[in-house]
Amino acid sequence: MYLVQRVLPLLRQIHMEQNYEIEMEARIQGVEEREIKVTRCESGGDERQYCDNCNTSIVDFHRSCQNPECFYDLCLTCCRELRDGCQPGGGEAESSHRNFVARAEGTDVKTERKAPKPKKSSGSESEVAFEAEVCETAESSEFPEWKANADGSIPCPPKERGGCGGAENDGNCAVVRQAAYRKGGHDNYVYCPDAVQLREDETEHFQTHWMKGEPVVVRNVLEKTSGLSWEPMVMWRAFRETGAVRKLKEETKSVKAIDCLDWCEVEINIHQFFAGYLEGRMHRNRWPEMLKLKDWPSSTAFEDRLPRHGAEFISALPYSDYTHPTNGLLNLATKLPESCLKPDLGPKTYIAYGFPEELGRGDSVTKLHCDMSDAKVHEAEDFRDFGVSETGTLGKSAEGKPPCRPEAEAEAMRAAPMVNPCADDSLQGNDTSDIGRGGAVWDIFRRQDVPKLTEYLHKHSKEFRHINNLPVGSVNHPIHDQTFYLNEQHKKQLKEEYNVEPWAFDQYLGEAVFIPAGCPHQVRNKQSCIKVAMDFVSPDNVQECIRLTEEFRLLPKGHRAKEDKLEVKKMALYAVSAAVRDAKSLFSKLN
Structure with missing residues (x-):
């Protein structure tokens, strides 16, 4: 002793x-x-x-x-x-x-x-x-x-x-990344596991964050793939080789992209668009031209037109019980019978230019919005720093409005400073890829902060610009309208006035970002990159999906988010029915 x-x-x-x-x-x-x-x-x-x-x-x-x-x-x-x-x-x-x-x-x-x-x-x-x-x-x-x-x-x-x-x-x-600096906050860090090291029991750890409405970032997803190139020109050649060029000849010649300066839709030769992805483009005043190509090829035919890319993407999905579009045990979307019309949950591609610094106007962004379902967005392609070339086009408004007026475009050009942010030689050419720097900046807001965020946007709505680079007019819903992007100044002001701060972090090559349903989020591209997105419906967030459906009900007719395309209640009924059948079958075998 x-x-x-x-x-x-x-x-x-x-x-x-x-x-x-x-x-x-x-x-x-x-x-x-x-x-x-x-x-x-x-x-x-x-x-x-x-x-x-x-x-x-x-x-x-x-x-x-x-x-x-x-x-x-x-x-x-x-x-x-x-x-x-x-x-x-x-x-x-x-x-x-x-x-x-x-x-x-x-x-x-x-x-x-x-x-x-x-x-x-x-x-x-x-x-x-x-x-x-x-x-x-x-x-x-x-x-x-x-x-x-x-x-x-x-x-x-x-x-x-x-x-x-x-x-x-x-x-x-x-396995965490600091993404916020809220005083006394217990959720300032984002869970960031490595895809290569994920074990079968990791799903339970994922659920501890997911059920609390916290985003998750899975690193090194590309390490689990065969190494198939997602470079735009490679995808275009693969698209043509599938025979789609004969079926949809016109579609292979030109595409409709969005110009982030005035949010107008422009028609551009697809080869020119991809060349701009690698080399850069600029407006007549030498301001960087940020173009976005959304859902190309369309998600309804993604696996038909790019079968190898589609198969590789599906095979690399982390937490496949949640995310797999056909075999996900915890994905309610897989429970719909074959006879039902199924919602379009992807995969969807987003190909967009980017610029390292925040320009303040014309940034390559996905504006603040809220997905009805859970989402997984994967950085599939290596990034390209932005360069410039002398071209420009004008077309139809991306919101279905009349084409932008030339005088409106001229007004926008006059409003923009007459400088060339691309003049730095280090950003020129197509060999300036810097995968050590993040390709996109994410801001994801907590669900509990939505009321204060909404109040702030209503209060400062006139300070934001959208179509034709004009101030935002009427506001139906500041988040579901998808007309606002909070730059660094607005995020700082939001913090000062309402003590609201998002999870903010860079997304790197090969990282998959999981966004819980009901979390408003926005993205800015720092480099040209390709993102591939897949939506899914998890049992953890089904109540949040229902709440969003009720919000969408109250939007005016004709609103972009009005239609209930997800039909979560129908999914829930079929999912519970399937689970009960499986449980009965299991018990009968045990007995």
């Missing part, structure tokens, strides 16, 4: 440190502590394990790089010091660096370094709960900077420090 009494304080300290890590991991992932699963790693009896940073022996819990070619281990003390803003490990870190150099030369300083092993789950906290200890802040001049991320997660250190230097948290298991 004397021994236990003396050692007990140490055991309590170890227990406190481990509980703290689990608590922080739960906070970062947005789940309860009991849901955190710590992976056990095998260790032989003749092996000792050390922290790769400070060379202190590892007793039990530690953090490990997920990169299978790295295996960098970090003790909990170094993790805490990193979050405190200190040099982790103090002087020991330098000797650890020398050990890394020795290992690179073939001499393993760690005693009998073991073979690759399963790594344990990683994560960290937002605020440090321990008292900060005195630690060294001065870094060796040979060491590059290494510090914890803003959300408290720990990245693998740079190669000069012995890690793999993986960017965007590649060196750890941080």
Whole structure:
């Protein structure tokens, strides 16, 4: 008992440190502590394990790089010091660096370094709960900077420090991304799992966020595909090879796109549109011309005209129980019988130009709106920085209104500053793709903030522009009209006046964004890119779909969102009927 009494304080300290890590991991992932699963790693009896940073022996819990070619281990003390803003490990870190150099030369300083092993789950906290200890802040001049991320997660250190230097948290298991800075908010982070590492039991974790109306971003979706190119010219050639060119000859010659400067519909040769995607276009005053091509080819024939692309997209869908258009067990849309007219849920393609900076006018945006169903939007193509060329067209209003008046266009051009934002040589040409930068900026608002958001838009409606680049006139519904886009200035003002802030984040190549039904959202393209969208109806959000249906009922006749094309109530009846039949069949087999 004397021994236990003396050692007990140490055991309590170890227990406190481990509980703290689990608590922080739960906070970062947005789940309860009991849901955190710590992976056990095998260790032989003749092996000792050390922290790769400070060379202190590892007793039990530690953090490990997920990169299978790295295996960098970090003790909990170094993790805490990193979050405190200190040099982790103090002087020991330098000797650890020398050990890394020795290992690179073939001499393993760690005693009998073991073979690759399963790594344990990683994560960290937002605020440090321990008292900060005195630690060294001065870094060796040979060491590059290494510090914890803003959300408290720990990245693998740079190669000069012995890690793999993986960017965007590649060196750890941080599966969240800070997307808001609401004071006291418990939902400032967006869950961002890796598609390659998703396990069968990950659906349950997804549901914990989904049922609360939180968006989810799945990374590296393209890693699960065959590598089929989604480059526009490749898609166009594939479209022609299917024989569609003979059936719809005129459609292959020209398409109707939307000019984001005046929101008018323009007719353009499809080859010219795709050339502009790669090389850029501009208006006569050298202002960037942002064109959007929506739903090409039409979703009703997507799989017929681009069968390989359609099959690859479906095969790569994360959380297929929710998203698969025919076999999704939790997708209510799959329960409609063959005899029923089914809603058009995609896949739909959105091909649009983009520009790195917010122009303030003529930005390539999808304006604020709210989908009746749940949605998944996937960045399928590598991004292109915007360049310019001398062309321009004029056509019919995208809202079905008369063609834009030439004088209205001239007025818009006079209103725009006579500058060329594309003059920077770094943005010219078609080889300036920078996939390291996000391709699109998303703003997704919480459902509970919709009343305040609506009030703000009504109050400031005259400050926004839409058709013909003129101020927004009448407002039926500030969200369902899809005539507003909140730029950075308006988002700041919304925060100041109503304390409302969206989840705001960049979408990168190969990422799939899941948007819960009822969450207003808007998107701005920072680079030319292709998005592929698929809608689905989940049981978690069916009540929200019904609420939106009731809102659409009250819109005036002829409104773009008036028609109940989804028929959620019918879906729900068929889905419950199918579930009851399946349950009866299962019970009969068990008996």
